[in-house]
Amino acid sequence: MTELFLTLLIPLIGSFALLFIKKEQMQLIKYVAFGFSVISFIFSIALLLKFHSDNPNFQLTYEKVWIPSLDIGFRVGIDGMSLLLVLLTTFISPIAIYSSFDAIKKREKSYYALLLLLQFAMTGVFISLDLFLFYIFWELILIPMYFLIGIWGGKDRIYATVKFFLFTMFGSLPMLVGIIWLGQFIGTHLVHVPNGFTTNYELIRQYSHFIPIEYQKLLFWAFAISFLIKVPVFPLHTWLPDAHTEAPTAGSVILAGVLLKMGTYGLIRFNLELFPQASFLYTSLISWLAVFGIVYGALVAMVQSDVKRLVAYSSVSHLGFVVLGIFSMTVEGIQGGIIQMVNHGLSTGMLFLCVGVLYERRHTREIEEFGGIARIMPAFTVFLGIAMLASVGLPGLNGFVGEFLTLLGAFKSPFLGSIWFTVIAATGVIFAAVYLLWMFRRVMFGTITNPANRGLKDINKREWATFLPIVLFIVWIGVYPSTFLKLSENSTKKLVNKLERIKFGKERYELPVIPEISKPNNTNIKNNQ
Amino acid sequence: MDSLLSLFIGQYVADLKRSLALFAPELVLATAFVLLVIVDLIFQKSKYITGVVALLGFAVATIFMIVSPANTSFGFWQMYVFDPFSNFFKYIFLISGFAVVLISFFSNELNKSDRTMGEYYTLILGMTLGMFVISSAGNLILIYLALETMSLSSYVLAGYTKEIKRASEASLKYVIYGALASGLMIYGISILYGLTGTLSLFQINAFLTQYQGPVFPLVVASLLVLVGFGYKISAVPFHFWTPDVYEGAPVAITAYLSVASKAAGFAVFMRFLKAGFIDPTNASEQVWTMVSSIDWKFIVAVLSVLSMTIGNFVALWQTNVKRMLAYSSIAHAGYMLMGVTVMTEGGYIAVMIYFFTYLLMNFGAFYVVQLIANEIGSEELEDYNGLGYRSPLLGTAMAIFLVSLTGLPPTAGFVGKLYIFQAVINSNMIWLAVVGVLNSVVSLAYYAKVFRNMWLRGVDSNSAPLKYSIYAQLLVYAFVIPTLYYGIFWTPLVFWAKSSVMMFIGK
Secondary structure (H helix, E strand, C coil), X not given: CHHHHHHHHHHHHHHHHHHCCCCCCHHHHHHHHHHHHHHHHHHHHHHHHHCCCCCCCCEEEEEEEEEHHHCEEEEEEXXXXXXXXXXXXXXXXXXXXXXXXXXXXXXXXXXXXXXHHHHHHHHHHHHECEHHHHHHHHHHCXXXXXXXXXXXXXXXXXXXXXXXXXXXXHHHHHHHHHHHHHHHHHHHHHEECCCCCCCEHHHXXXXXXXXXXXXXXXXXXXXXXXXXXXXXXXXXXXXXHHHHHXXXXXXXHHXXXXXXXXXXXXXXXXXXXXXXXXXXXXXXXXXXXHHXXXXXXXXXXXXXXXXXXXXHHHHHHHHHHHXXXXXXXXXXXXXXXXXXXXXXXXXXXXXXXXXXXXXXHHCCCEHHHCCCHHHHCHHHHHHHHHHXXXXXXXXXXXXXXXXXXXHXXXXXXXXXXXXXXXXXXXXXXXXXXXXXXXXXXXXXXXXXXXXXXXXXXXXXXXXXXXXXXXXXXXXXXXXXXXHHHHHHHHHHHHHHHHHHHHHHCCXXXXXXXXXXXXXXXXXXXXXXX | CHHHHHHHHHHHHHHHHHHHHHCHHHHHHHHHHHHHHHHHHHCCCCCCHHHHHHHHHHHHHHHHHHHCCCCCEEEXXXXXXXXXXXXXXXXXXXXXXXXXXXXXXXXXXXXXXXXXXXXXXXXXXXXXXXXXXXXXXXXXXXXXXXXHHHHHHHHHHHXXXXXXXXXXXXXXXXXXXXXXXXXXXXXXXXXXXXHHCCCEHHHHHHHHHHCCCCCHHHHHHHHHHHHHHHHHHCCCCCCCHHHXXXXXXXXHHHHHHHHHHHHXXXXXXXXXXXHHHECCCCCCCCCCCECCCCCHHHHHHHHHHHHHHHHHHHHCCCCEHHHHHHHHHHHHHHHHHHHHHCCCHHHHHHHHHHHHHHHHHHHHHHHHHHHHHHHHCCCEHHHHCCHHHHCHHHHHHHHHHHHHHHCCCXXXXXHHHHHHHHHHHHCCCHHHHHHHHHHHHHHHHHHHHHXXXXXXXXXXXXXXXXXXXXXXXXXXXXXXXXXXXHHHCCHHHHHHHHHHCCCCCCC
């Protein structure tokens, strides 16, 4: 619990600490920001050590009621999935901070303070066990992101950031209505809580499948719209290429690495867990959207002339696999989805870092401008190659594991009931190979046609240091994924058991019997039909 | 006969004595009003002394408010009502009164060398007195008189900077619209009087409970009265004066009109509905049954949706920040009407919470606009470019106020919206909640324009930092800190509103 608090709060403390440093002391600012972020990472490792992967329930929970009249509380805790995503956050954030040391040359203090604030909010999203707290963190993310893109972004940054802001808000406000409605419904119709309102996630999770289907449908969409925009699923994706392209490198890394996962995380945590019957109803629809997004994203990526935009569209395609896996509602699919979230965070994050390396040297991202870089920057070529192959899904690297599991899940799924999802989605893997390899060839190989490329320096020590840890995990997950899959396995099984019990009346997976640590108090069941 | 008369007079005197004791805050304001005129005559040279006297008046009135017992009763032969509901709004008026006087101290447009400020503060006191009376009035004639007291003061205040053309224009427009609205209202009152034979809200209520006659004249009369209230709260379609007046009036007065004047309108409208139109025999805590066949729920819902939507969409095209905030205040009237629409205790509580948060953020936003206008002499959105870097404090404060006006956590504005939506959802009007949130998204689009210009444009400009005194700076904090504080710890606010929703309805 202490570890959880520290992981959450250290970035926030760091963010405030930066305000007290004079803005002339640039080196100090950079290293203080980096230091706080690394300390937070260390505590998240401690979190990992304290975590029992056998236990499918929430662990290290903490509860403190904040607004008694609405039963809103500061409730936090982690299960396997949130642990993986917290680790991803605390891992990517210091790398993002470290990678900006040379790239950011104006208003450094605010920049690093905002990055730390962002890290705080992202961690908060993944550990909240209170719908209201979740919503607050979810909205809090907008503010640093708005300024990060808007101040330090590229040419069309203002357009991109306003679009990002409006899209996300458009999604999240219906979610607020959904949260209030859900809290009200659970609190007054299903269980007795003192004021007829609650936002306690664990309590809601126990009773929400008793909500009549006609309400569940509406609630499902109130939440889903917000998450589908964030993922983003076709046709709600149009904010993403702009935001990704215009954001500074660290912004893109965090956006791709962590922010998009908040959407897929929400789909599992809220849509599947809370509205199972409605999920059965819409699983095909959303899976078709995901499959369409996979192909569409890949095809559009193919024709991009800007490397960063290409990577951005590849995100649309890759996240489609995650959504497909989640809505297959099988252990393989959801596990694949979770591991693919981590994978995408690593490999796409690294691709953005590589684009950043090129951009810092040439101040352009047009594929046309490059060619023959491999001869001048051999080390860089290796790293870009690894990131690219991981993204393509080459066996032995991480992308393969995730994509394979999601496709397997979709194939086996008793809920989807059609192999066409898998067949069409699998073409996305081929397309990914096409656009990424083609991009790689045009940028890296061939003769040096542009004289401006001749004098480029290969990557420096700092860039080595940012790439190496990512490569380590890319290979680790690719070769021995069980380390990571094991963490979330039991919580996923518990979820799938619940879904199958509701749909088919029986559970397939054996789970160790561990009593739930926090029992909701002051409540008695009203209607347990 | 003689003894009967003396008994009658004895009761009369006793009631008068009791009422006057409870009426003390209003008496203090009236005394301060007179005192200010005298002080102004003596100290004509000084600009601030009259303001200080006004502040003292507010302070003494606050003390009398605090020490007066929490009494729930009639006063002045059922003309006047003392109850927690009116007290809540009186506190809102007092806080606004303090705020407007303090803001006026830092206004360059008001404190020009050739202007006397005596009348200005006097009129603010007069306006506040009118608001005090209106929030307690239980009689239609008293409502009308108080409304006129308020309005007449505000007409003059809107045009106080008379050498500025747009201020005179604002004042004139305000008078004309006001005259029309109050004319329609008094006409409605006269019909209501003709129908029911009484002007007391409570007797009207008793009459309507038994009323079996034709509905049409009742509807017409009620709608005409509604015009008067709608004009005060600037709800669409009675809003046409708002943008011009808000743009033309001095910033401090604009802020005061947008908060206090609107609060007065809401206080009286809510009392009019609850005391006059709910069925007291059949009313439970949760849901009120309305007497007669006037569909107030529907009427108010229509006003609410229109105000939100039109206010927000028109605000999108504004290039003047003051004018934009004027349209935004129309939209906020719409949000608050959502709380009135549901006609439950919960809805009224939500409106009251919203008002307190709205007071903080709207005054704050207008105050920042004024400080900026002091320095750059403009309220145009285009001139705000890069201001965040010229004054980080004002830039940050403005961003916080606008985020709060949008209703995002962790700010007070979010709490207001949260309770409004909760009340609406609680009474199963999901569609209205959805309209409300979609409107919030629209509102974000134009609020974001302001802090976009302040922070994202003109990043590299190296213009001189804005200058303002340390006291001006402290006042900014006085608005910012509660806006953030109540966004996180709002339990006391809810408690206060809950304990204040009790309205005396004569039973």
